[in-house]
Amino acid sequence: MSFLVYLINGLSLGSIYAIIALGYTMVYGIAKMLNFAHGDFIMVGCYVIFTICSTLSGNTFVGIIAAVILCTLLGVTTEKVAYKPLRGAASPLAVLITAIGVSYFLENLALLIFGADIKSFSSVVAWQGLSFAGGDLKIQGVTIVTILTSVVILIVLQLFIHKTKEGQAMLAVAEDKGAAMLMGINVNKTISLTFAIGSALAAIAGALLCSAYPSLSPYLGAMPGIKAFVAAVFGGIGSIPGAMIGGLVLGIVEILSRTYISSQLSDAIVFGILIVVLLVKPTGLLGKKIQEKV
Amino acid sequence: MAEKKRIKSNLITYGIVIGLYLVMEILMKTGNLSSHLKGLLVPMTYYAIIAVALNLCVGILGELSIGHCGFMCIGAFASSIFSKLTQNALPTPVRFFMAFVVGIAVAALFGFLIGIPVLRLKGDYLAIVTLAFGEIIKNVINAIYFGVDSKGAHISLNNVMDLGMEPDGQVIINGAMGITGTPRDANFTIAIVVLLLALFVVLNLMNSRDGRAIMAVRDNSIAAESAGINVTRYKMMAFTISAAIAGAAGVLFSHNITSLTATSQYFGYNASIMILVYVVLGGIGNIRGSVIAAAILYLLPEMLRGLNTYRMLIYSIVLIVMMLFNWAPAAVDWRNRVKHKFIKRNA
Numbered sequence: 001m002s003f004l005v006y007l008i009n010g011l012s013l014g015s016i017y018a019i020i021a022l023g024y025t026m027v028y029g030i031a032k033m034l035n036f037a038h039g040d041f042i043m044v045g046c047y048v049i050f051t052i053c054s055t056l057s058g059n060t061f062v063g064i065i066a067a068v069i070l071c072t073l074l075g076v077t078t079e080k081v082a083y084k085p086l087r088g089a090a091s092p093l094a095v096l097i098t099a100i101g102v103s104y105f106l107e108n109l110a111l112l113i114f115g116a117d118i119k120s121f122s123s124v125v126a127w128q129g130l131s132f133a134g135g136d137l138k139i140q141g142v143t144i145v146t147i148l149t150s151v152v153i154l155i156v157l158q159l160f161i162h163k164t165k166e167g168q169a170m171l172a173v174a175e176d177k178g179a180a181m182l183m184g185i186n187v188n189k190t191i192s193l194t195f196a197i198g199s200a201l202a203a204i205a206g207a208l209l210c211s212a213y214p215s216l217s218p219y220l221g222a223m224p225g226i227k228a229f230v231a232a233v234f235g236g237i238g239s240i241p242g243a244m245i246g247g248l249v250l251g252i253v254e255i256l257s258r259t260y261i262s263s264q265l266s267d268a269i270v271f272g273i274l275i276v277v278l279l280v281k282p283t284g285l286l287g288k289k290i291q292e293k294v
Numbered sequence: 295m296a297e298k299k300r301i302k303s304n305l306i307t308y309g310i311v312i313g314l315y316l317v318m319e320i321l322m323k324t325g326n327l328s329s330h331l332k333g334l335l336v337p338m339t340y341y342a343i344i345a346v347a348l349n350l351c352v353g354i355l356g357e358l359s360i361g362h363c364g365f366m367c368i369g370a371f372a373s374s375i376f377s378k379l380t381q382n383a384l385p386t387p388v389r390f391f392m393a394f395v396v397g398i399a400v401a402a403l404f405g406f407l408i409g410i411p412v413l414r415l416k417g418d419y420l421a422i423v424t425l426a427f428g429e430i431i432k433n434v435i436n437a438i439y440f441g442v443d444s445k446g447a448h449i450s451l452n453n454v455m456d457l458g459m460e461p462d463g464q465v466i467i468n469g470a471m472g473i474t475g476t477p478r479d480a481n482f483t484i485a486i487v488v489l490l491l492a493l494f495v496v497l498n499l500m501n502s503r504d505g506r507a508i509m510a511v512r513d514n515s516i517a518a519e520s521a522g523i524n525v526t527r528y529k530m531m532a533f534t535i536s537a538a539i540a541g542a543a544g545v546l547f548s549h550n551i552t553s554l555t556a557t558s559q560y561f562g563y564n565a566s567i568m569i570l571v572y573v574v575l576g577g578i579g580n581i582r583g584s585v586i587a588a589a590i591l592y593l594l595p596e597m598l599r600g601l602n603t604y605r606m607l608i609y610s611i612v613l614i615v616m617m618l619f620n621w622a623p624a625a626v627d628w629r630n631r632v633k634h635k636f637i638k639r640n641a
Contacts, residue, residue: 013395034418036567082614083623093358094621097574100567101617104610112603226563227426233422262451268433271426278423279411 004137006259007252010023013210014251015150019205020228021235022157022245023198027239029174030194033092036099037078039225040106041199042046045206046216047110050121060124067203075199076192078102103222106260109207110218142211146206149208154203154244161240170194174238234269236287249273256293304497307582308490314589315486334596336550339485340366340543342588343492345572346581347539350496352570353579354505355532356512357413358421361428363536365401367561369544371435371467373397374476374554377464378441381477391481394488394545401541402534404431409533413526425563433554440467472555473548480549488546489585492539496581499535508532575616592638 028033046066052063082102086095127141161167172180173190181187191226209224210216231250235242250270258266277285318335321327344366351359373393380389408427415423439450443463450456454465467473499505508528510518521526548554558564569588576587594612598605619625 028418082618085618086626088623089621090626091574091578091621093352093570093578094573094617097571098614098617100571101610101613104606104613108606108610111367112607222564230422230426233419237418262437263449264437265433268430268437271430271433274426275411275423277431278415278419282415282419284419 004141006255007198008139008143009191010252010255011248012146012251013147013255014203014248016212017224017228017231018150018216018244018247019153019201019208021231021247022153022240023175023201023205024225024229025224025235025237025240025243026170026194027198027233030170031079031083031193033083033095034099034229034260035083036096036103036114036225037106037197039221039223039228040103041075041202041221042206042209042224043110043218043221044074044106045203046220047114047211048203049207049210049215050119050123053122056256060126064124064204064207067207068200069285071199071203071206072196075202078126079192079195089171100290107218107222114216114218116218118217121210121214123214124207125211142208146208146212149204149268150244153204154240157197157240166190166193205254227270230271233279233284236272236284238287238288239284242284242286300501303582305475307493307497307585310527310582311486311490311493311585315482316456316503317481331596334593335482336480336485336546338589338592339482339489340550341442341572342585342590343485343489343546344540344543345576345584345588346489346492346496347536348569349579349581349584350532350539351536351578352498352573353581354496354500354512355508355529355536357529357533358417358425359536360421360563360570361424361426361431362432362540362569363538363561363563363565364406364424364428365540366544366547367428367431367435367556368404369397369401370548370554370561371473371544371556372400372541373545374548375440375466377476377479378464378473386477386479390484390549393479393549394542397545397548398538398541400545402538405534405537405541406530409530409537413529413533425566428561428563428566429493432556432558432561435467435472436470438467438551439465439469441465442556469553472553474553476548476552476554478549478552485546488542492542493581493585495535495539499532500581503564504528504531517599526532531582575613575620576578 020038024035024038027033048062048070050058052066053060062148078279082098084094086098091093123142125142125145129141129143129144131138158265169180169185169190170193172183172185173187177187180190182272203278205224205228206221210220225249228247231246232243233246234250235244235246253273254266254270258268261269281287318327322332344362345600347365348359348362351357351362358385375398376396377389377393380392384392408424412420412423412427426635437451439452439454439457441448441454441459441463443460445460445536448457448459448463454468457463457465459465507518507523508531510521510523511525511528515525547560572588572591573584575591576585595605595609598608599610
């Protein structure tokens with residue numbers, strides 16, 4: 001029975017990774033850049049919810065909406081100010097380093113405003129959860145909400161990308177920026193929209209992450225950000241179902257190895273599995289194989 | 295002519311390092327250097343060394359690695375274990391020299407072993423796997439307990455008691471507590487000598503037949519292969535040498551502090567990214583630039599200490615602005631225009 005509990009916990013953590021990884025993978029697919037600041041958008045979202053819940057209105061719902069709006073604005077602004085000027089730069093590393101600069105900036109801004117001390121976050125899910133088998137199997141409310149949210153997000157995103165004009169434009173830009181431009185697609189607008197969606201997802205992931213692990217610090221986004229990136233690569237970067245599968249596998253492996261093998265080595269095991277998968281399938285589970293031409 | 299120019303350029307690089315060393319030594323001898331700044335000299339040098347190593351990997355070989363601090367970590371721990379074991383058996387100069395040999399050899403071995411799977415991948419996939427290896431190295435070292443007693447070596451992944459040591463035994467790696475009591479053999483002079491040696495190795499490699507082959511692989515691996523260059527061999531060669539030099543930086547690291555722990559602050563992906571920032575700002579493929587950027591960027595946040603909480607914020611803004619100014623196509627155009635105007639006026 002306890003195995004089932006751990007499995008569900010893993011599924012929940014994996015869902016959070018999956019939501020973050022969706023943002024990562026969309027941005028990567030379109031802008032062809034690793035947005036290292038993505039993890040810090042999560043942190044910004046958490047602090048916004050925390051501030052609104054503890055000082056202003058106290059309404060969680062308002063907090064989440066505000067976090068989503070603020071993160072969306074932050075994502076779009078960051079892209080406009082820091083990433084867009086570097087489009088077409090001589091080295092792809094330039095935008096990577098700038099993203100690292102943005103990450104440092106956000107972390108240190110949070111450090112200045114909120115201080116280094118860890119703040120406790122009250123869960124955005126008030127529901128206590130379900131209890132099965134006469135109380136043997138308890139599933140927390142936040143766990144269920146997290147898993148459901150990620151499923152809803154995946155379905156909505158898939159519908160958005162395949163059924164709407166904007167979504168199709170995203171696919172086109174991801175495939176070939178130049179050709180998309182010639183077809184009359186506004187590339188700048190499409191990239192902005194992608195950053196907006198990715199950052200909004202980061203805010204939602206932040207709310208769920210901090211509800212499950214309620215301690216707030218300026219660096220809280222860094223590790224989940226990297227793990228989500230690993231999940232995106234694992235599933236095949238650029239692929240939306242891949243990011244979902246990658247996130248879930250990563251979360252389950254992490255929780256199970258932490259419980260049954262060693263809490264010290266759980267990260268090493270997660271990264272080890274990534275290496276094995278990439279060696280067998282160098283473009284990730286669902287990634288497209290690109291033929292190199294002479 | 296080109297040969298002369300190259301020699302001149304290399305001599306300037308060595309000259310900058312020696313000049314920096316002399317200035318710092320004079321400042322130290324005349325008592326103009328605060329003790330805080332004195333403590334930064336060795337770290338500054340080993341960061342310059344690892345920046346040179348990473349530039350060999352990123353700039354010359356053309357493969358992005360964000361796990362190089364893992365090799366530094368291996369060099370640090372391997373040499374520290376060696377120094378602890380032979381602390382009373384060998385005189386200091388011999389022991390420290392041997393520590394370098396051990397640290398470099400073990401880091402090179404790991405570079406070779408990790409290179410076999412990693413170099414099969416491409417681009418960002420390769421980068422994320424180097425990150426993964428770096429994190430694995432850090433995590434595994436944090437979980438290892440290692441001790442030596444009269445019956446030989448003991449190793450455990452659980453805790454110190456699990457080692458089952460004799461009373462005469464000595465715990466070398468105490469899990470997440472790391473290694474304490476490594477002799478502090480490193481000093482600024484030795485660090486500078488190691489930096490010069492690292493520069494000598496990399497600069498000469500770049501101008502050798504092997505180095506040209508490595509750069510040919512970077513520029514176009516298919517063309518290089520059809521010209522008869524063994525791509526795998528040269529990739530492995532550059533990656534292993536790069537890991538070995540990072541290992542040397544690790545030896546200096548561990549012999550400059552009393553307590554060595556595999557924390558993410560020094561050996562995590564964040565630290566590796568910091569080195570990458572040095573390399574990119576110094577100029578990808580420009581070895582001299584890496585040394586200068588490492589020295590300036592390592593000292594910059596420390597110099598801004600007076601600004602206290604604002605210093606990292608300022609550092610990050612400076613970093614973003616510098617990247618935009620250096621690399622944005624619009625900024626590059628503008629710089630060229632200004633340059634032309636300037637040249638025209640002088641002509």
